[in-house]
Amino acid sequence: MMKSVWRAVIEVGFIVFLFYSNLLMGEFERSGMGQKRGLAWAIGDVFTVANFEIAMIAALIGYGLFEFLRKRF
Numbered sequence: 001m002m003k004s005v006w007r008a009v010i011e012v013g014f015i016v017f018l019f020y021s022n023l024l025m026g027e028f029e030r031s032g033m034g035q036k037r038g039l040a041w042a043i044g045d046v047f048t049v050a051n052f053e054i055a056m057i058a059a060l061i062g063y064g065l066f067e068f069l070r071k072r073f
Contacts (some may be wrong), residue, residue, distance in 0.1 A: 006061060015059035020046060 027034030027042035034042035 011066070012056075012059040012063050015062045016055045019055040019058060023051065024053070 023046045024042060025032075026032055032042075033045075058063060
């Protein structure tokens with residue numbers, strides 16, 4: 001039981017990590033303000049409550065989808 005819980009935590013955490021790294025990279029693209037305002041500003045702009053809610057919802061949906069596909073195929 002604990003093994004499956006840890007597996008879920010790791011997979012959801014990895015999806016959240018990918019979400020935030022994508023947002024942070026977007027701040028340093030040509031149109032992002034991260035290049036002008038710096039890393040500290042970009043981190044503050046990315047780590048918000050709204051972004052965390054979106055990341056968790058997307059991670060839980062992604063985890064559910066992968067578990068469904070893993071059991072089905």
